[in-house]
Amino acid sequence: MIIDSQALTLRVAAIDRLSPDLAAVHLVAADGARLPPAAPGAHITLSLPLPVAARPLRNSYTLVAADPETGYRLVIRRAARSRGGSQFIHDRLAPGDLISATMPHNLFALHSQAKKHLLIGGGIGVTPLIAFLARLRATGARFELHQIAAPADLPVFAQLIDPRAGEPVHIHPGRAGFALEALLRAQPLGTHVYCCGPAGLMDAVEATAARLGWPASHVHREDFGAAGGEPFTLRLASDDRTIAVAADQTMLEALEAAGIDAPSLCRGGACGVCLMPVREGQPEHRDHYLGEDERREGRCVMPCVSRSRSPVLVLDI
Amino acid sequence: MTAATPSNRPHYHPLRPDSAARAHLLVTDRAALDPSALADGVSAEQFGEVWVVAGHVHTLPRPFGESGVQAFRSVSHLLTMLGHRLAAETMGLRLYAAGIEPFVWDVAGVARAAGMGREEIHLFAHGPALRRVSCVHCRTILPAVTTSVVACTGCGAMLGVRDHFSRVHNAWMGVQVDAEEPGDVPAAEELA
Amino acid sequence: MTTLFKPDETFRDDYRYANSEAAILRFPFPFGEDGYMYGVNMEPHAPDRSDGAFVAAFDVDEHYVAECAERAEALALEPGRCIVLPHMREAQWDTLELIMESLAADYPDHFALTRSGDDWHWINRPLGIDQPFRFGDETTLPHPPFEYIVRQAQGDFTLQDQRDGTLYIDGGIATTPADWSIAFDVGMTFHEWHGPVPLAHQAGVFDRALQYLMRVRYGHPVRRLNWTMTINPRLDTSPENYPIWGPDRASLTPATIGSKLFLRVELQTFHRLPRSNALLFGIRTYLASIDDLTRVPKWGRRLHRVIRDLHPDIAGYKGLTRYREMLIAHLAKFDDGAITSPGIGPDLTTLGT
Numbered sequence: 001m002i003i004d005s006q007a008l009t010l011r012v013a014a015i016d017r018l019s020p021d022l023a024a025v026h027l028v029a030a031d032g033a034r035l036p037p038a039a040p041g042a043h044i045t046l047s048l049p050l051p052v053a054a055r056p057l058r059n060s061y062t063l064v065a066a067d068p069e070t071g072y073r074l075v076i077r078r079a080a081r082s083r084g085g086s087q088f089i090h091d092r093l094a095p096g097d098l099i100s101a102t103m104p105h106n107l108f109a110l111h112s113q114a115k116k117h118l119l120i121g122g123g124i125g126v127t128p129l130i131a132f133l134a135r136l137r138a139t140g141a142r143f144e145l146h147q148i149a150a151p152a153d154l155p156v157f158a159q160l161i162d163p164r165a166g167e168p169v170h171i172h173p174g175r176a177g178f179a180l181e182a183l184l185r186a187q188p189l190g191t192h193v194y195c196c197g198p199a200g201l202m203d204a205v206e207a208t209a210a211r212l213g214w215p216a217s218h219v220h221r222e223d224f225g226a227a228g229g230e231p232f233t234l235r236l237a238s239d240d241r242t243i244a245v246a247a248d249q250t251m252l253e254a255l256e257a258a259g260i261d262a263p264s265l266c267r268g269g270a271c272g273v274c275l276m277p278v279r280e281g282q283p284e285h286r287d288h289y290l291g292e293d294e295r296r297e298g299r300c301v302m303p304c305v306s307r308s309r310s311p312v313l314v315l316d317i
Numbered sequence: 318m319t320a321a322t323p324s325n326r327p328h329y330h331p332l333r334p335d336s337a338a339r340a341h342l343l344v345t346d347r348a349a350l351d352p353s354a355l356a357d358g359v360s361a362e363q364f365g366e367v368w369v370v371a372g373h374v375h376t377l378p379r380p381f382g383e384s385g386v387q388a389f390r391s392v393s394h395l396l397t398m399l400g401h402r403l404a405a406e407t408m409g410l411r412l413y414a415a416g417i418e419p420f421v422w423d424v425a426g427v428a429r430a431a432g433m434g435r436e437e438i439h440l441f442a443h444g445p446a447l448r449r450v451s452c453v454h455c456r457t458i459l460p461a462v463t464t465s466v467v468a469c470t471g472c473g474a475m476l477g478v479r480d481h482f483s484r485v486h487n488a489w490m491g492v493q494v495d496a497e498e499p500g501d502v503p504a505a506e507e508l509a
Numbered sequence: 510m511t512t513l514f515k516p517d518e519t520f521r522d523d524y525r526y527a528n529s530e531a532a533i534l535r536f537p538f539p540f541g542e543d544g545y546m547y548g549v550n551m552e553p554h555a556p557d558r559s560d561g562a563f564v565a566a567f568d569v570d571e572h573y574v575a576e577c578a579e580r581a582e583a584l585a586l587e588p589g590r591c592i593v594l595p596h597m598r599e600a601q602w603d604t605l606e607l608i609m610e611s612l613a614a615d616y617p618d619h620f621a622l623t624r625s626g627d628d629w630h631w632i633n634r635p636l637g638i639d640q641p642f643r644f645g646d647e648t649t650l651p652h653p654p655f656e657y658i659v660r661q662a663q664g665d666f667t668l669q670d671q672r673d674g675t676l677y678i679d680g681g682i683a684t685t686p687a688d689w690s691i692a693f694d695v696g697m698t699f700h701e702w703h704g705p706v707p708l709a710h711q712a713g714v715f716d717r718a719l720q721y722l723m724r725v726r727y728g729h730p731v732r733r734l735n736w737t738m739t740i741n742p743r744l745d746t747s748p749e750n751y752p753i754w755g756p757d758r759a760s761l762t763p764a765t766i767g768s769k770l771f772l773r774v775e776l777q778t779f780h781r782l783p784r785s786n787a788l789l790f791g792i793r794t795y796l797a798s799i800d801d802l803t804r805v806p807k808w809g810r811r812l813h814r815v816i817r818d819l820h821p822d823i824a825g826y827k828g829l830t831r832y833r834e835m836l837i838a839h840l841a842k843f844d845d846g847a848i849t850s851p852g853i854g855p856d857l858t859t860l861g862t
Contacts, residue, residue, distance in 0.1 A: 034624070036727060039786040069626060103728040109786045112596040112670050115432035189406040190432020213339035213409030215436040217673045266731070270721035271549040288720035325697075325704025434673060453690055453748045474752065481704055485696035492748050496755025497831065
């Protein structure tokens with residue numbers, strides 16, 4: 001069967017309040033069917049129907065656990081400053097609610113050739129590391145985990161990580177006691193390091209590893225991907241028609257929704273079929289087709305993946 | 318086989334120490350490092366540690382971390398010691414190999430087994446033009462082929478060496494050259 | 510859809526093989542215009558016709574039973590044609606799950622899969638298989654999981670591990686290869702595996718294709734068509750057995766070229782595997798003779814033009830050089846110069862004689 005649906009419809013099975021600002025959400029298929037399995041490190045993107053928003057807010061969350069029959073588990077921190085997604089989940093989401101989600105997608109996978117996996121987490125960045133732990137324990141792989149947690153969160157993280165006797169798992173109260181450079185310096189040849197947490201922590205791991213001579217291919221950080229962007233306006237030169245391109249919509253999707261006949265093939269920026277001429281505005285190129293000169297000149301664009309730096313982009317169609 | 322087929326052949330560059338590395342180890346298959354293996358302006362001393370093959374049994378190297386030149390009894394001896402050395406190493410090492418093509422890829426194999434990635438290993442193949450060939454029909458390895466056409470020592474097929482190299486097997490693919498018209502074997506040429 | 514299987518067909522030795530009219534009309538003719546050059550011709554693998562070779566995730570046609578028997582024979586002679594490196598263990602089970610789920614959903618008359626936790630029950634009626642087993646437990650299947658399921662699917666498959674900014678071919682089965690060896694190629698990167706292909710590297714085709722493939726998402730498979738030619742309906746055109754099939758290339762005559770020369774089309778599919786995050790590359794192979802194809806007027810015209818104007822390096826790489834002129838002369842009879850419609854469809858619903 002070719003699965004051509006874009007979304008899963010999930011039902012909230014339970015919400016566990018782990019602490020005042022940490023909630024574990026258990027999701028199952030709304031129709032009771034099996035859910036797709038997922039590799040450790042995968043995430044799903046939920047469409048959250050915020051009460052006063054015109055369109056649902058799309059937020060990505062790591063799958064802490066994913067089982068086709070028992071369902072998915074997310075752990076979500078209430079963020080003080082946000083677009084409202086985590087607040088919605090903490091304050092308004094309830095068991096029985098239905099929620100739309102994408103298929104699982106993985107941009108932060110374990111490396112198959114690693115002799116040892118070094119996991120470094122900060123705060124809610126622990127979530128993919130928990131998923132990694134389950135796989136590493138099951139396969140008997142060599143690993144070491146360091147989690148930095150605010151002192152108030154220590155008991156919750158200890159419960160989530162659930163270290164077994166003798167396991168090289170360390171939960172640090174705050175960053176002060178965490179000796180990053182000494183840790184990286186001591187790692188045997190063949191170690192891969194995976195970091196998830198605040199940007200400052202991930203940047204520090206990357207920079208320290210590089211300084212110690214680690215090759216970039218052995219350093220991994222969580223990344224939810226750069227899909228979507230700022231909304232902008234398209235104008236068609238032939239009839240001055242304007243088309244709004246929303247933040248979570250591609251230029252090609254907006255053209256198609258407006259009834260424009262826009263040829264396409266791969267829909268992934270590689271084949272060149274959807275190429276369109278640009279008359280005004282600055283394209284933001286995200287394709288793999290155009291050469292350096294073409295990008296700089298900005299006189300054409302691939303609408304299936306690329307966007308606009310300028311508020312208005314005029315296509316010569 | 319058509320003459321000008323493009324290939325996946327490896328490209329070799331004279332060696333230069335990687336400035337991002339914590340430490341360097343350079344190994345070669347002969348008694349002294351050939352100067353052609355080093356990039357312009359680079360000296361062996363810049364690598365810190367250099368392993369060579371002295372080729373006699375009274376050699377007693379110290380393979381664990383001494384700077385300068387260490388001599389090993391044979392290529393096999395060097396490769397075995399390299400495996401032990403890498404198992405005791407920490408991240409930040411770069412490994413460099415200079416020698417005939419089959420040797421440098423044997424070194425790459427030891428490094429790969431130790432978990433090193435491609436950017437941590439730098440190879441420079443030089444010396445007599447020869448290729449290690451795997452007969453695709455019978456899987457016999459011909460360790461040092463110097464001509465464009467060669468008889469397989471396993472099954473007797475006249476093999477042309479296809480421009481297709483496996484880093485994992487450390488071999489070029491040998492395919493029967495007269496399969497379409499038996500007996501129509503092109504003249505063997507020396508490899509450049 | 511009822512399929513009439515032809516279990517007595519063979520793809521070696523006596524070559525008992527023929528395409529029914531229905532098989533000819535659903536043949537994935539690879540040329541959408543009157544010329545051919547390499548490009549990144551990938552598109553979503555979504556059903557785009559009510560019938561035909563692109564509807565199912567893994568197409569099953571009238572040759573299914575015979576092809577599975579051919580695979581069993583090839584593996585009995587050369588077990589090394591199926592290799593999976595140890596770190597691809599998750600990908601093996603992913604492949605088994607994907608193919609079983611797909612076959613059961615696309616062909617409910619032929620296949621059934623029932624599951625309760627890890628206790629699975631697989632039924633394959635055309636092959637007479639009734640197999641209860643535990644998902645994840647290799648000891649409950651007669652073969653390792655990847656080999657087990659590909660023995661029940663048409664076409665070759667490779668498992669690609671995604672790491673270090675590229676794809677590594679870390680496993681696969683090649684019993685119907687167009688002149689490549691899984692034993693030799695295992696462990697190669699995407700660019701290394703495609704090493705011997707002319708022209709495409711300079712045009713950046715492989716760089717773009719790789720970027721595209723690394724972004725393939727679970728639930729959104731993609732596909733492309735590739736083609737070459739084979740003498741006799743021989744599936745196993747491996748380098749290993751080149752001494753056996755190679756001489757056929759010199760055996761064509763103007764009298765036999767129509768019946769003995771086959772267009773070999775690969776419907777290549779790419780599926781993201783969920784538990785391993787690996788990519789499953791399917792190489793579903795279709796064979797139609799020149800006589801078969803020229804029963805479709807559009808295809809006869811177009812094939813003549815494509816072969817006549819093909820870049821010599823591409824012709825050489827695809828092994829056509831020896832008989833190319835003879836083929837062009839034969840196909841010229843079917844090309845009256847009329848305009849051909851864009852797209853690959855036959856523009857017919859039934860065949861003339």
